Amino acid sequence: MARKTAFMGVFLALALILSYIESLIPINFGIPGIKLGLTNILILIVLYEKGAKEALILSVVRVVLAGFMFSNLFGILYSLAGCLLSFLVMFIMKKSDLFRIIAVSTAGGVAHNLGQIAVAAVVVENINMFIYFPVLMISGIITGIVIGLLAGEIIIRTGKIFDTEG
Template identity: 45%
Template sequence: MRRWGQKNGDTRAKRAALYGMLVALAFLLSYIETLIPAFFWVPGMKLGLANLVIVMALYLFGWKGGLAISFIRVLLVAFSFTNLFSLYFSLAGAAASLLVMAGLKRGGGFGIIGVSLAGGTAHNIAQLCVAAALLGEGVLYYLPVLLAAGAVTGFCIGLACREILKRLPGMKSRD
């Protein structure tokens, strides 16, 4: 199946350049997010701006493209702005989010907004599981707040992604 941006004359170099631009955009959005103070009363809570790029990659290039961009972004951000401890949280959240989003997208019963919403909540649940394993079960009281935050940010990211994809040449609305 051909993905967005693929034509008969596409080269590997062109595809690598597209992936590189998306990795750079995700990295930039992650950096911008580090400049925004933590939200509400939940330590470490973020908007998940870089997930906009991951959801777009999932719809443009499939799960393999989303996985590649997500993994590279997580590594770049961890080595640039955080530490090895944070890498565990990021990898768990990114993997769970992508797994859930790819499964729901493949199932076909959800649009971009629903897929992104589920990805946002899966991300927070996975990170909370890592926190519980490392710090103890006391952190589980964050669950209701993190579920709500993941749903709201996932919805907003999905809405933005849907609108961006509508405006890309050759793309049809997925919702």
């Protein structure tokens, strides 16, 4: 139990640092919502090496804490929708055992952007928000591939750490 608590604490701290780094990188394509999704590396590692429950807890707590520190209440609502939908899709994709980590990560990236845009459309009560979707989908695919590659390499190289853990 103590090991698990320590493990989750370390990963949460890492996730917050990555959120912070991400908030420092200005990416502006004229459309809000395009991000690298660095923390998804950690979510993927936890999902693959620990389990779905831990990955879900990590992503929700991360969004709430990072939201209070680097964004506002609005940003939390916005990214919570993205992270929950993304988690759901990645969980189902992994559970199906049909795909490797790259496809799981890519689907997660696209789902994240879909969730965000859905919230934005509800908030401004304007379905035309979905005009951004193709661009956000392509950006989700690109970042998803990169994140999936990184997470996969990290899992291959550090996977043993997780095995020894009780």
